Amino acid sequence: MPVSLVEEIAALPRPLLLAFDVDGTLAPIVDDPAAARVPATTARALQRLARTRGLRVALVTGRDAAALAKLVRVPGAYRAVEHGRLILAPGERATCKRCTPEERARLAAFEAWAKAEALPAGAELEKKARSRALHVRKLERRDAARAAALLAAAAEAAGDAGLVPRPGRAVLEAELEAGDKGEALERIKRQTRARGVVYAGDDLTDRPAFSKAVELAGVALFVRSAERPRAPRGVTASLQDQRAMAELVRALSERLA
Numbered sequence: 661m662p663v664s665l666v667e668e669i670a671a672l673p674r675p676l677l678l679a680f681d682v683d684g685t686l687a688p689i690v691d692d693p694a695a696a697r698v699p700a701t702t703a704r705a706l707q708r709l710a711r712t713r714g715l716r717v718a719l720v721t722g723r724d725a726a727a728l729a730k731l732v733r734v735p736g737a738y739r740a741v742e743h744g745r746l747i748l749a750p751g752e753r754a755t756c757k758r759c760t761p762e763e764r765a766r767l768a769a770f771e772a773w774a775k776a777e778a779l780p781a782g783a784e785l786e787k788k789a790r791s792r793a794l795h796v797r798k799l800e801r802r803d804a805a806r807a808a809a810l811l812a813a814a815a816e817a818a819g820d821a822g823l824v825p826r827p828g829r830a831v832l833e834a835e836l837e838a839g840d841k842g843e844a845l846e847r848i849k850r851q852t853r854a855r856g857v858v859y860a861g862d863d864l865t866d867r868p869a870f871s872k873a874v875e876l877a878g879v880a881l882f883v884r885s886a887e888r889p890r891a892p893r894g895v896t897a898s899l900q901d902q903r904a905m906a907e908l909v910r911a912l913s914e915r916l917a
Contacts, residue, residue, distance in 0.1 A: 665897055668896075669858055672856030677849055677858065679848065679859045680720065680861075683722070684829060685883050689829065704913075706734045723741060724741050735750065738750060738848050738852070740839075742839050744842075766822045767823070767834075770792050770818055771787075778794055778810050782796070782799035782803075791834060791836060793834075794810070796811060817834075840868050841865060841868050842871055846872055857873050859873040859880050860883060862885060870882065881905075
């Protein structure tokens with residue numbers, strides 16, 4: 661782990677907001693999204709950071725609050741769930757925004773398309789409170805071209821159903837409304853009165869947060885992967901993979917706490 665990166669973060673003004681995407685950044689990507697977990701050593705380091713005076717920790721994820729709680733629990737952390745649509749303060753419980761009949765119909769339309777066109781080809785459908793996610797990771801290993809074609813078709817089907825398509829690593833999310841991780845990061849910064857900002861992420865959905873972190877004179881960290889080997893323009897630094905990110909979190913917990 662580059663000492664210079666740890667020291668660059670340590671030099672940022674306090675209160676310091678440390679915000680992390682979860683899947684692919686803190687938690688290794690796995691075939692079954694429901695089986696993903698943040699490693700225990702990383703979770704303990706996050707908990708230590710969240711307890712440290714002058715630091716604020718935020719988890720920024722496409723998951724809903726219930727799913728995030730299964731991945732990792734960090735008492736004292738802010739949570740921006742559903743790609744930033746909903747922000748929860750430490751200890752705050754999520755209230756489920758019920759879908760209207762019209763919204764349920766839109767989700768059902770996409771779900772019907774997925775069951776007819778995508779699932780028979782090997783894709784998997786994940787149901788969230790206000791979205792549906794089509795995963796093609798297993799299919800991608802067998803037939804990358806077919807997986808890419810399915811994701812493109814899913815984006816079109818989402819639009820036809822009146823949903824917002826959001827591409828990610830081997831996944832297409834069809835959302836009732838679009839969250840924005842960059843806006844969520846700025847809102848958490850205001851709520852915590854943070855002066856310094858760090859954001860770490862690994863995917864296309866993190867780009868607004870990368871831009872916002874740089875705009876706020878902070879640090880934007882990109883975690884590379886086989887699907888996303890090149891860092892987007894404008895980030896402060898990139899890490900080799902999720903394991904390197906875990907090492908950085910542990911190093912920060914030792915240096916800052």
